[in-house]
Every structure is written in C-alpha cells, then in structure tokens.
Amino acid sequence: ETGVTQSPTHLIKTRGQQVTLRCSSQSGHNTVSWYQQALGQGPQFIFQYYREEENGRGNFPPRFSGLQFPNYSSELNVNALELDDSALYLCASSLAGMADTQYFGPGTRLTVL
C-alpha cells in the first residue's frame, strides 16, 4: 500500500507567475484535501475534492484552484503568485464519509520571490 506522495518537493517562483502542485492519494482513498502551512503556523484548509468535484473550500481566493482526476490524484493551481503564497503545501487523502482519518503527504515547499 503506497502512501500519499507529492511533487515537486521544492519549487521557486517569482511574483505573478503560476504554479501547479501534484498529489497522488493513498491507495483506495477517493477524497483529497489541500492545506497551506505558512512558516511557524498550523495548516490552513484550502479545499477538498471528491469524485472530481470541489465539495468544500476554506477562506482562499479564486486564484487557488484544483482538479481531481479519475484515479483520485489531484492538482493544486495557484495563479498570479504573491509573496505571501510562500508556504508548505500539504495534500491529504481520505475516504469519503470518513472525516475521521486524513493521511498527509510530505508537502511541497513553495518559495515566491
């Protein structure tokens, strides 16, 4: 059984650019959630995808968008990057209806210059 994987591990972008982060969910999991963790802070919920549709969203602007694919893998896209977008981005997978257990990947460290 493979765990949650994320790519890339690190990424450096400049302000105004666009970025795509990728996540492969744990085998058998059909729900993916994305979180942003700024330095020294707890993770903040961005959104959740189930059956290729967004079914929950935190307090993030529309330039944060996502996709979920038929194999349950997922992408997080961020447009018009700002300096404050620099953070660790975490992906978590779970089974729908099983809000009690989310499994996290190692994260992607995004630096915006």
Add this chain to the structure above:
Amino acid sequence: AQSVTQLDSQVPVFEEAPVELRCNYSSSVSVYLFWYVQYPNQGLQLLLKYLSGSTLVKGINGFEAEFNKSQTSFHLRKPSVHISDTAEYFCAVSDRGGADGLTFGKGTHLIIQP
C-alpha cells in the same frame, strides 16, 4: 465556525519527565478531535483521534489525550518523554461531515532537554 487554541507555543521538558500539551476548541456542532505530530521538513502524522465513546484516547508512541466536553479541551499527555519526541504538535478539529477540512491550532513546539 470552529477554532482551536494551543495555549503554549513552546514547551521545554527534561528527558524522561512527563509532559502535557494543552488544546482548547470552540465549535457550534459536534466534532472530531485530533493530535498530529510534524517532524522537521516532514508532513503530518496522526498521533490519536477522538470520535466518540471513551473520553481517554490512546495513540502511538505512548501518547494519550483526554476529551473534556464541559471545558472544551483535548489535552495531550505522555508520562515519560524521549529525545525523539522533539517535534511540532498540532491539535485539530473537524465537524463530522468533513467537507470543511481540518481546523488546526498554531502548534506547540516540544523541546526535550537531556
């Protein structure tokens, strides 16, 4: 809306001493409660969770937590810490539907001193 308060940003403890990390939450609905650990440059690992039933929950690595509904608290405890317990610990809450994700506290840095 839910919120989580971790009362201590940093807790220094001597090795083999007991430790308690404090967590309080607020929510208008019934919730699930969690403790996660994050080692440097890594993702989050689930330590334990409270869903229902017994208010004393046992987790991995010798940790346990007690749910207190009247005080809206979910404090994490370990009777004897090891140097390898040095990490960031996050308390989190989720409503039972789960579509709004987990709400995390700001974390407590546990520092084990030899």
